[in-house]
Amino acid sequence: MSRPLDRIPAAEPAAPAPAEEQRRWEREKRAPFVAAHPERREAFVTQALKWPIKPLYTPADLDAAGFDYLRDLGFPGEYPFTRATQPNGHRSDLWTMSQVTGFGKGEDWARRARYMLEQGLQGLILEHDLPTTNGYDSDNPLVEGEVGRAGMALDSLEDLERAFDLPFEKLRYLMSVCNAPQPVNLAMIIAALEKKGVDPRRFVLHIVNGILIEYTCVGRYIYPPVHGLRIATDCIEYIIRNHPNWAPISIISAQLQPAKANPVQEIAFSMAIALAYIDATLERGLDIDTVAPYFHFVINVDMDFFEGICKLRAYRKIWAQLMKERYGARRPEALKIRMMTSPTTIALTLQQPLNNIGRLAIMATACALGGAGESMTTPLHDEAHALPAEEAIRVGAALQHIVAHETGVADTIDPLAGSYYVEALTKQIESAALAEIDKIAQMGGALRAIESGYFQRTLGREQYERNQDIETGRRKWVGVNHLVHPGEKRQIEIFRAANTMEEEQVARLRALRARRDNTAVAAALDAVRAAARSGSNLVPPCLAAVKVYATHGEVCDALRDVFGVHTPDSQLTGV
Amino acid sequence: MPTVPARPLRILLAKLGMDTHTVGITVVAHALREAGMEVIFTGLKQTPEAVASAAIQEDVDVVGISSLSAGHTRSLPRLARLLREQGAADKLLVAGGVIPEEDVPLLQEAGYARIFIMGAATAEIVQYLQDWWSARLAAEAARE
Numbered sequence: 001m002s003r004p005l006d007r008i009p010a011a012e013p014a015a016p017a018p019a020e021e022q023r024r025w026e027r028e029k030r031a032p033f034v035a036a037h038p039e040r041r042e043a044f045v046t047q048a049l050k051w052p053i054k055p056l057y058t059p060a061d062l063d064a065a066g067f068d069y070l071r072d073l074g075f076p077g078e079y080p081f082t083r084a085t086q087p088n089g090h091r092s093d094l095w096t097m098s099q100v101t102g103f104g105k106g107e108d109w110a111r112r113a114r115y116m117l118e119q120g121l122q123g124l125i126l127e128h129d130l131p132t133t134n135g136y137d138s139d140n141p142l143v144e145g146e147v148g149r150a151g152m153a154l155d156s157l158e159d160l161e162r163a164f165d166l167p168f169e170k171l172r173y174l175m176s177v178c179n180a181p182q183p184v185n186l187a188m189i190i191a192a193l194e195k196k197g198v199d200p201r202r203f204v205l206h207i208v209n210g211i212l213i214e215y216t217c218v219g220r221y222i223y224p225p226v227h228g229l230r231i232a233t234d235c236i237e238y239i240i241r242n243h244p245n246w247a248p249i250s251i252i253s254a255q256l257q258p259a260k261a262n263p264v265q266e267i268a269f270s271m272a273i274a275l276a277y278i279d280a281t282l283e284r285g286l287d288i289d290t291v292a293p294y295f296h297f298v299i300n301v302d303m304d305f306f307e308g309i310c311k312l313r314a315y316r317k318i319w320a321q322l323m324k325e326r327y328g329a330r331r332p333e334a335l336k337i338r339m340m341t342s343p344t345t346i347a348l349t350l351q352q353p354l355n356n357i358g359r360l361a362i363m364a365t366a367c368a369l370g371g372a373g374e375s376m377t378t379p380l381h382d383e384a385h386a387l388p389a390e391e392a393i394r395v396g397a398a399l400q401h402i403v404a405h406e407t408g409v410a411d412t413i414d415p416l417a418g419s420y421y422v423e424a425l426t427k428q429i430e431s432a433a434l435a436e437i438d439k440i441a442q443m444g445g446a447l448r449a450i451e452s453g454y455f456q457r458t459l460g461r462e463q464y465e466r467n468q469d470i471e472t473g474r475r476k477w478v479g480v481n482h483l484v485h486p487g488e489k490r491q492i493e494i495f496r497a498a499n500t501m502e503e504e505q506v507a508r509l510r511a512l513r514a515r516r517d518n519t520a521v522a523a524a525l526d527a528v529r530a531a532a533r534s535g536s537n538l539v540p541p542c543l544a545a546v547k548v549y550a551t552h553g554e555v556c557d558a559l560r561d562v563f564g565v566h567t568p569d570s571q572l573t574g575v
Numbered sequence: 576m577p578t579v580p581a582r583p584l585r586i587l588l589a590k591l592g593m594d595t596h597t598v599g600i601t602v603v604a605h606a607l608r609e610a611g612m613e614v615i616f617t618g619l620k621q622t623p624e625a626v627a628s629a630a631i632q633e634d635v636d637v638v639g640i641s642s643l644s645a646g647h648t649r650s651l652p653r654l655a656r657l658l659r660e661q662g663a664a665d666k667l668l669v670a671g672g673v674i675p676e677e678d679v680p681l682l683q684e685a686g687y688a689r690i691f692i693m694g695a696a697t698a699e700i701v702q703y704l705q706d707w708w709s710a711r712l713a714a715e716a717a718r719e
């Protein structure tokens with residue numbers, strides 16, 4: 001409202017503006033101090049993004065970023081969910097505390113799983129060995145020496161029948177990690193549950209189904225990316241239509257982070273990958289409000305406390321924005337990101353392993369401050385050395401309780417909100433990530449970015465530069481390039497598996513091939529090839545094939561016949 | 576001043592078997608390229624046979640294997656044997672990754688000149704290869 005000139009009161013000496021005050025402080029106080037006490041580093045930068053860190057953040061930084069409380073943060077459980085996806089944060093329910101389970105094979109896995117359920121755990125993770133995740137049977141000459149090592153060997157339905165010798169009534173969820181051969185793996189799980197008479201509505205099968213990240217950095221792929229995406233979409237569609245209480249897709253950002261994606265790349269690549277799956281699923285005639293709530297994200301936090309916390313806040317906001325503004329989702333459930341958090345293993349050192357307990361506590365605190373999400377997993381301090389010792393498992397479990405119950409960080413919602421630094425950095429990460437998401441969209445999306453090697457080369461450069469930070473000492477890492485104990489003898493216990501396990505597995509497989517109805521198997525494999533060619537959903541013919549005991553490798557081979565294999569060069573691996 | 580080699584060293588980097596850990600080999604590849612070497616990567620999940628024939632076909636001077644799974648005691652010696660059998664014994668063989676110290680003598684006996692255990696600096700790897708290459712070029716020049 002304008003007022004007549006004559007009614008404007010005579011100007012009183014105005015209070016100095018904060019920005020002006022800050023310049024005065026810089027000139028009169030800080031600059032002379034720094035001249036007398038030089039700073040301990042040439043440049044202060046964040047760990048992964050290497051963004052300059054200012055000596056002081058003030059309201060001026062929020063103004064510069066265009067920060068607006070209601071638009072940028074809002075309230076917990078409401079759009080844009082920056083503060084929390086739940087209205088009461090972690091005051092009502094803490095996150096589920098979990099650890100990655102050890103590995104085994106077939107009946108060994110069942111034994112371990114039963115033990116864990118007896119200890120009161122309600123969820124299990126089924127990891128498979130490298131022959132399985134790369135789509136080879138145990139008797140393939142390529143995989144000699146790898147059978148049953150990094151997880152359970154899976155050759156046929158028989159193996160899962162042995163593995164599922166479990167009290168399913170105690171099981172809330174089972175998570176299975178087997179990305180490239182996902183429809184085969186999913187079919188085997190469904191068939192094994194049927195055989196055991198387990199009601200699939202009584203628990204949640206959580207498949208990772210994360211083939212696009214395998215092409216980006218993990219490497220356990222089989223078929224060319226375009227077919228990988230189709231296969232993953234078949235599984236998502238099948239589960240949504242047939243087992244709507246299951247979880248058909250997780251974006252494991254926690255695989256991009258150890259491949260040295262910085263927070264902006266990590267958010268942008270994982271969101272772009274999620275959008276590729278979403279677009280493909282929408283093309284199957286499902287709508288965004290149905291599809292979006294099925295997406296889960298597993299996210300690591302590294303040692304830079306603030307990069308980690310701000311990244312988690314930005315994840316929540318960006319997902320909500322993308323779903324609402326770009327996809328027109330309306331259901332609140334579609335706008336809330338489902339996330340699980342974890343301290344990263346790549347911050348842990350082989351040297352002076354007890355130091356890792358300190359690192360884990362700091363990272364777990366950052367996870368909690370950033371809003372831990374549905375669950376938090378902690379790696380263990382001796383993981384770089386060998387299979388975790390019992391003491392490490394106990395310390396790892398206690399860590400989460402210490403963070404949850406002793407520090408108070410989970411007692412109020414999003415406690416760092418309003419910090420000038422945290423809000424400025426959150427906004428900065430958010431805008432850079434949105435810009436990168438747009439850039440990837442302009443390339444044609446995640447699939448094209450993978451096919452052109454963009455993700456892989458970006459990560460390759462980042463890996464080299466971050467390694468140089470350590471080699472040149474730009475970044476100090478205790479035990480590695482700082483406070484090194486020169487006399488320290490590296491003590492690595494090596495797990496050397498007995499080869500009898502591999503021989504047994506191969507013998508079983510050969511006996512099965514001799515015993516089963518091979519005519520039925522051949523016909524079932526033809527049906528898999530036909531579905532692969534026609535574009536119809538692959539899960540039903542895979543289900544029919546595994547039920548007549550076609551092996552995992554045979555079904556993968558049938559798909560190789562149609563799709564071919566992915567053989568990337570330097571450009572497409574980033575090496 | 577180090578003399579600039581007449582032609583750049585050509586190295587084939589490879590991963591054998593199901594081991595798909597690539598961060599280490601990527602960092603090394605970038606450092607070697609930065610140092611002016613020609614780096615060729617085989618891609619993942621290779622057999623010793625495929626790596627041996629790629630090494631011969633690409634006419635490389637050095638073959639470097641990255642191993643972060645337990646397969647090194649079998650596949651690395653096999654690759655060395657294949658190269659010898661195919662008349663390529665003059666290529667320098669090096670390896671790196673998670674290789675227990677007690678396995679180093681076995682690999683050296685098999686023909687690997689140097690094993691860079693996890694944590695080795697890229698500067699150390701570059702220096703080692705540059706020294707070897709200078710000596711090799713000097714020996715070639717002396718013969719001519």
